[in-house]
Amino acid sequence: MRELVIDLDAVVHNFKLMQSRTKALILPVIKANAYGHGMVEVAKALEAAGCTGFGVADVSEALELRDAGISAAVLAWLHDPEDDFVEAVARDVDLGIANIEQLNRAVRASEISGELAHLHLKIDTGLGRNGSTEAEWIDLIEATKAAVAAERVVVVGIFSHLSSTSEADDRAQVERFRAALAQAKDAGLEYELAHLTASDGSLAYEDAHFDMIRVGIAIYGLDPFSSHRSSEFGLRPAMTAKSVVAQVKRVPAGHGVSYGYLHTTETETTLALVPVGYAEGLPRNATGKAHVSINGKSYPILSRIAMDQFVLDVGNDNVKAGDEVILFGDPAVGAPSVDDLADASDTINYEIVTRMGGRFKRRYIGAAK
Ligand SMILES: *Cc1c(COP(=O)(O)O)cnc(C)c1O
Numbered sequence: 001m002r003e004l005v006i007d008l009d010a011v012v013h014n015f016k017l018m019q020s021r022t023k024a025l026i027l028p029v030i031k032a033n034a035y036g037h038g039m040v041e042v043a044k045a046l047e048a049a050g051c052t053g054f055g056v057a058d059v060s061e062a063l064e065l066r067d068a069g070i071s072a073a074v075l076a077w078l079h080d081p082e083d084d085f086v087e088a089v090a091r092d093v094d095l096g097i098a099n100i101e102q103l104n105r106a107v108r109a110s111e112i113s114g115e116l117a118h119l120h121l122k123i124d125t126g127l128g129r130n131g132s133t134e135a136e137w138i139d140l141i142e143a144t145k146a147a148v149a150a151e152r153v154v155v156v157g158i159f160s161h162l163s164s165t166s167e168a169d170d171r172a173q174v175e176r177f178r179a180a181l182a183q184a185k186d187a188g189l190e191y192e193l194a195h196l197t198a199s200d201g202s203l204a205y206e207d208a209h210f211d212m213i214r215v216g217i218a219i220y221g222l223d224p225f226s227s228h229r230s231s232e233f234g235l236r237p238a239m240t241a242k243s244v245v246a247q248v249k250r251v252p253a254g255h256g257v258s259y260g261y262l263h264t265t266e267t268e269t270t271l272a273l274v275p276v277g278y279a280e281g282l283p284r285n286a287t288g289k290a291h292v293s294i295n296g297k298s299y300p301i302l303s304r305i306a307m308d309q310f311v312l313d314v315g316n317d318n319v320k321a322g323d324e325v326i327l328f329g330d331p332a333v334g335a336p337s338v339d340d341l342a343d344a345s346d347t348i349n350y351e352i353v354t355r356m357g358g359r360f361k362r363r364y365i366g367a368a369k
Contacts, residue, residue: 001243001244001246001275001359002242002243002275002276002280002358002359002360002361003241003242003243003360003361003362003363004036004037004239004240004241004242004356004360004361004362004363005239005240005242005329005362005363005364005365006037006038006041006042006238006239006362006363006364006365007236007238007239007240007330007365007366008041008042008045008238008364008365008366009365009366010221010236010237010238010330010366011037011042011045011046011219011220011221011238011366012045012046012049012366013221013236014218014219014220014221014235014236014238015028015046015049015051015215015219016049017233017234017235018202018213018215018218018219021202021203021206022202022206022209022213023209024195024209024210024211024212024213025052025053025193025211025212025213026051026212026213026215027053027054027055027075027195027212027213027214027215028042028046028051028054028055028215028216028219029054029055029056029198029214029215029216029219030042030043030046030054030055030056030061030065030216030219031055031056031057031058031061031216032057032354033354034220035216035217035220035350035353035354036239036281036353036354036355036356036357037220037238037239037353037362038362038364039056039061039064039065040064040065040068040070041362041364042219043065043068043070043072044068044070045366046219047070047071047072051072052072052073053072053073053074053075053212054070054072054073054074054075055074055075055076055077055214055216056074056075056076057076057077057078058076058078058079058083059076059079059083059084059085059087059088059093059095060083061076062074062075062076062088062091062093063087063088063091063093066091066092066093073092073094073118073156074092074093074094075093075094075095075096075120075156075157076088076093076094076095076096077095077096077098077120077122077130077159078096078130079095079096079098079102081101085105085106085108085109085117086108086109086112086113088109089106089109089110089113089115089116089117089118090109090113090115092115092118093118094118094119094120094156094157095117095118095119095120096119096120096121096122096130096159097119097120097121097122097140097144098122098124098130098131098132099132099136099140100136100139100140100143103119103140103143103144103147103153104143106119106147106152106153107147107150107152107153110152110153111152116151116152116153116154117147117152117153117154118153118154118156119144119153119154119155119156119157120155120156120157120158120159120193120195121140121141121144121155121157121158121159121184121191122158122159122160122161123137123158123159123160123176123177123180124160125160125161125162125173125174125176125177125180125196126163126169126172126173126176127160127161127162127163127173128163129161131160131161134176134180137180137183138183138187141183141184141187141189142187144189145187145188145189148189148190155189155190155191155192156191156192156193157191157192157193157194157195157211157212158180158181158184158191158193158194158195159193159194159195159196159214160173160176160177160180160196161196161198162174162196162197162198162200162201164200164201167204170201170204170205170208171205173196174196174205174208177194177196177210181194192211193210193211193212194210194211194212195210195211195212195213195214196208196209196210196213197209197210197213197214198213198214198215198216198217198224199215199216199217199218199219199224200224200225201213202215202218203218203224203225203233216350217349217350218233218235220237220238220239220353221235221236221237221238221330222235222237222338222339222349222350222353223235223339223349226339226342226343226348226349227339228337228339228340230339231331231332236330236332237328237329237330237331237337237338239328239329239338239353239356240326240328240329240330240335241276241326241327241328241329241356241360242324242325242326242327242329243274243275243276243324243325243327244274244275244321244322244323244324244325245272245273245274245294245319245320245321245322245323245325246273246274246275246309246321247272247273247321248270248271248272248273248314248319248320248321249270249271250268250269250270251265251268251269251270251271252265252268253265253266253267253268253269255271257271257302257303257311257313258303258304258305258306258310258311259303259304259306260304261303262287262288262302262303262304263302263303263313265313267315269313269314269315269316270313270314270315270316270317270319271311271312271313271314272294272299272311272312272314272319272323272325273309273310273311274292274309274310274311274312274325275308275309276308276309276310276325276327276360277305277306277307277308277309277310277358278305278306278307279307279308279358279359280356280357280358280359280360281352281355281356281357281358281360282305282310282327283305283341283344283345283347283352284304284305284306285345285346286301286305286341286344286345287301287302287303287304287305287310288300288301288302289301289343289344289345290336290340290341290344290345291336291340291344292312292325292326292327292328292336293325293326293334293335293336294312294314294317294319294323294324294325294326295317295319295323295324296334297317298336299312299313299314300312327341328340328341328352338352338353
């Protein structure tokens with residue numbers, strides 16, 4: 001009745017497309033259930049396509065990948081003080097390290113597990129989220145060098161993240177990142193991979209790819225700039241959200257439709273009920289602005305989106321119970337785009353796909369499966 005169709009061929013296509021644009025390694029970011037696409041399925045498809053590492057936020061996400069049999073490198077970078085670094089280190093999860101407290105926990109985890117902790121040191125070059133401050137950076141480098149000498153840790157990478165505020169702000173961060181790398185080098189700290197850009201920076205600043213790029217939204221085929229340009233970049237949206245018409249009925253003119261009567265029928269017409277609501281992640285504030293498609297024709301959602309359902313006024317069109325309703329998908333095959341729904345909902349495509357859930361079932365297609 002409600003389905004998220006995930007095209008794993010599109011995911012692999014997008015991965016290879018990004019690979020073709022750079023000499024750097026690609027680290028697909030599959031946090032938050034792969035932005036709603038299904039973390040384990042996406043990881044398996046990409047691993048089969050030759051992907052050698054993944055990025056997630058939480059250690060628990062990384063461990064879920066290990067439980068599922070993923071053996072590629074996995075980097076987790078967002079930790080609270082309770083996170084279990086011992087299990088992470090024991091199971092070969094790379095840790096993003098933002099300060100000396102986290103470094104010390106990684107060292108302790110190495111002592112307990114008897115394994116080397118693989119680290120990526122994070123420097124805050126201006127985003128103001130996690131990462132070492134520039135003031136503390138040299139102390140973190142020195143403490144890390146001591147842990148390397150004690151054979152408790154290896155430094156796989158040094159990384160940072162752009163604010164995407166403006167090109168000038170991003171360029172300033174690139175320069176601060178270069179300075180942070182130079183400090184590490186001058187201090188004699190060895191590392192393999194410097195990485196800075198996510199999807200947007202990777203598409204916009206080809207001179208700032210360093211050794212690896214962390215690509216999230218582009219892997220799912222969506223435009224990181226919210227500019228409706230995914231097809232221009234050659235990206236293919238991987239998620240199609242669909243449902244079916246649950247019920248149709250003829251009603252007279254003047255019939256109020258759904259809560260608050262935001263829509264009242266103007267003539268005798270057919271109402272088509274679609275069993276998808278905000279419980280599934282369809283934003284309530286898309287009411288009056290979003291469009292969906294049935295039999296290739298686009299219909300506006302004029303009446304209030306409710307928890308479980310919304311209603312379309314389809315006029316005299318031959319819409320029947322059981323007809324397929326496409327909420328969004330690949331515009332190249334005529335589906336409404338995620339970007340349109342995001343615009344209608346006053347948000348970004350990231351939030352739309354990541355929050356798709358509720359009673360939707362995911363179905364995977366593509367040879368990559
Ligand atoms: C989520 C995230 C990414 C991926 O961002 P996209 O814009 O989806 O490519 C990369 N790096 C970090 C640190 C992130 O948190």
